[in-house]
């Protein structure tokens with residue numbers, strides 16, 4: 001139709017077009033009705049404009065269909081990311097629940113405990129360390145899950161397209177993260193409470209042991225004797241010092257952790273001292289027939305120093321060591337009769353004389369309360385009794401304060 005050329009009376013006699021007919025040469029479009037005709041002139045510029053427009057629309061169509069497809073992929077990818085984040089979040093929740101449970105168990109255990117044994121103390125120490133590392137790990141995971149990171153991840157994929165489509169999801173996730181943060185803070189509080197309880201219980205236990213030792217010291221001092229079982233304390237690695245990073249993270253928690261570890265070290269140390277100090281009575285029933293110190297020798301009838309206590313008891317009654325140790329003597333001597341000597345370490349030795357029977361052998365390792373023999377009247381003895389000696393660093397000291405110590 002565009003090419004239709006008709007000679008009309010209204011047209012000028014001379015036609016515009018030339019024989020060469022360039023591609024954008026001016027053209028005329030004529031719409032002819034029954035009675036009238038309309039002529040549209042298409043200039044070169046207008047034709048160029050039409051072509052550019054046409055090409056633009058074609059291009060736009062291709063681009064938008066491509067972008068539609070691409071945004072679909074982006075959304076899928078993003079949903080995948082969010083799914084992963086959700087799974088990570090669920091995992092974290094499960095871990096939090098487990099951690100909460102274990103902390104609850106510790107707290108319950110602490111509530112029931114009257115005192116902390118060395119074994120228990122070590123278990124608490126390990127659990128405290130475990131919780132600390134778990135919480136640190138969760139902190140790291142938590143920072144991975146932080147809202148900023150999620151935004152960064154999504155915006156990387158999302159570019160400028162379809163942002164608002166997932167904004168609501170993100171908001172929801174952020175809410176969840178906020179609640180997670182609350183739970184995390186709560187957990188920290190639990191942890192602090194747990195630390196406080198362990199600190200307090202171990203502190204009490206240490207104070208109790210210190211009191212026992214100081215009571216023995218005091219009693220000996222009054223008699224001009226002194227022992228310092230604490231002088232053996234070696235450097236035990238120093239107190240636990242949290243790293244600078246941890247300090248900045250939560251100073252309060254780390255202060256607690258420091259005192260907790262200090263108490264645990266004290267507890268370890270004093271437990272060891274108590275274990276190697278013969279505190280208690282070597283025979284169940286007795287009466288003291290001769291104290292430590294100056295007395296009249298029953299054989300020589302002259303003044304002599306009695307270097308132990310005589311505990312009259314039924315012949316055959318069992319004699320038990322009041323601290324763990326190693327048998328250094330198990331023999332018959334003319335003065336002591338049947339004699340057992342035990343080295344407890346930490347400077348302490350004990351001797352048991354006039355025994356009826358010896359149960360142990362030299363070199364044997366003994367636990368506390370092991371029976372070493374029976375009360376008898378062997379050697380220089382006037383009747384069934386136990387001559388009991390406590391030796392501290394080679395010096396025989398009064399056994400009574402040790403026997404009277406209340407653990």
Ligand SMILES: [Zn+2]
Nearest residue numbers: 308309310387
């Ligand atoms: Zn004696």
